[in-house]
Amino acid sequence: MKLTILGCSGSLPRPDSPASGYLVESGGTRIALDLGNGTVGALQRHLDPFELDGLFLSHLHPDHCSDFGALTVLRRYHPDPPRDPERSRLPVFGPPETEQRLARLYAPNAAELAEADLTDVYEFRSFDAPAEVGDFRVTALPVDHLCPAWGFRVAAEGRVLVYTGDTGPCAAVEELARDADVLLSEASWTDSPERPDGVHLSGRQAARVAKRAGARQLLLTHLQPWTDPEEILREATEEFDGPVRVVEAGQHHSI
Template identity: 70%
Template sequence: MKLTILGCSGSFPGPDSPSSGYLLESGGTRIALDLGNGTLGAMQRFIDPFQLDAVFFSHLHPDHCADFGALAVLRRYHPNPPHDPTARRLPVIAPENAPERFAALYAPDATERAEADLSDVFEFIPIAAEPVRVGPFEVQAVPVAHLCASWGFRVAAEGKVLAYTGDTGPCSQLTELAADVDVLLSEASWADFPDAPEGVHLSGRQAAEVAKAARARRLLLTHIVPWADREEILAEAKAAFDGPTELVAADRTYDV
């Protein structure tokens, strides 16, 4: 299983990275986890977006889903697509209200709403407790603690498992999400501080504590807000988790 970082900036794009978006590849199958601001452009450096086999959205904050609107334009209006996007609709696994939210993103003006039913090129599948199979991938959604309905994803393929936290504050579900995984791709939005708001984000230390409690083999830190001190976040994570730990970077590829 190969992981490519399309973007890893938290809350909004930074000077060196789009917002959150991750490409996973296995056996010729390709899925994306989130498509934040700028990630569709980054994706085109690695694959043709028409090669995607599914997209999973952890939640519907713009830094995780804003480029869905651009993907809709591509799939609807490309003059020479490699296949008929209406005959091969792209599965979109997302929160239940995603069709309405994405329609508003794509066509915010009421006069455009006749064009806003995107089910011609997308198959919307609400996130549920049952795992979703896409080729060799099995993806299990686990609810986590955030400002809105939000899920982490546990992705298995080729005998390996990657857990992606999405956006979350500390919660008991994270240990289940990351249990014995080969890679924990965890948000670490900021360095630890005593008055951090509850149920919003993890610090580097808190992400590392999840990795340690869950017995993860490797910790990759992502979703760091542009104003945060990256080296401070990395240092506090390494102090709390003795496994391999690093900050991801846009356009980097990792073998899971």
């Protein structure tokens, strides 16, 4: 597998990075995990967005899904698309309200919010069962966040990438990360007993998940713009003996 960091900033974009978004490729299959603010622009540097085979949205906070709007403009209004969007609808996997909430971006007026529809270009699917998209098998489990949120276990070619999405410490994250080749974990803030439960992970907490789950490598993402990456890295390396990196936008990682 090949992982490309489209954006890795937590809560909002930074000057040097869009918000959360990750391109994963295996064989001839390409999927995106989240599309936060600015990620569709970054995606176009690496791939024609029409070549995506699936989109997985961990939750519906803007820093993880707002560029779905940009992708929709491209798929609906491109004057010369390389393929017919209506005949190759993109599978979109997301929380139960994904279709209704994101379709409302395109309602022509308030009176038509309830009738907004994007099924001409998308095929909306749930997380009821593991998803098979080309070379990928993606298993989703609900995690502990401020809204309904899921983490993903992405398997292909005998390798496993796990992406936490946004979460506080919980059993589901460790279950997803069990024996993963790479754990791509949020580490939004530094460790402190004053942090609220069920919101985010610190660098130390992410490393503990990786250690307990037996993950082989830890990649840290979703650092908020005011969080010191050196401090996050220090916390993580104190807890986890394997390779640890704080990711940057534009990086490629082989899995």
